[in-house]
Amino acid sequence: MDGNEVNIDILYVEDDEVDIQGMIREFKKVNSLLKIQVAKNGVQALDKLYGRNGEEKVIPKVILLDINMPQMNGIEFLKELRSNPEFGSIEVYILTGAYTTSDKMALRDLHVAGSIVKPIEYSDALNVFWSLLHGSNNH
Secondary structure, rough: OOOOEEEEEEEEOOHHHHHHHHHHHHHHOOOOOEEEEOOHHHHHHHHHHHHHOOEEEEEEEEEEEOOOOOOOHHHHHHHHHHHHHOOOOEEEEEEEEEOOOHHHHHHHHOOOOEEEEOOOOOHHHHHHHHHHOHHHHHH
């Protein structure tokens, strides 16, 4: 890691502002010290991961990824992410309102840690991430 990288807990890739604000509010209730950054689409998320186009380079523990977004959808983003070994250890959770068979097939070989169906049950999502971020024994 060079001096221009920032370690964060969660990179939240989501285009819906209501979902963004709701999820961040719930995460902060559980742990006000969580470091969360938001990207509005896959392109912006990649810019953050690579530290390009004026974005600060981030190294997340977890990516929370919406499937249906403008510019670059979640599946396109995930294919790009998984093509770079540098990002191979990042846990990715999919968020979707419609988890279709074609989505499942497209995601099959992209090493997704889990999925959360919208509308989000915040308590379920928080339990998953709390276990991941802090180890299942510290729960």
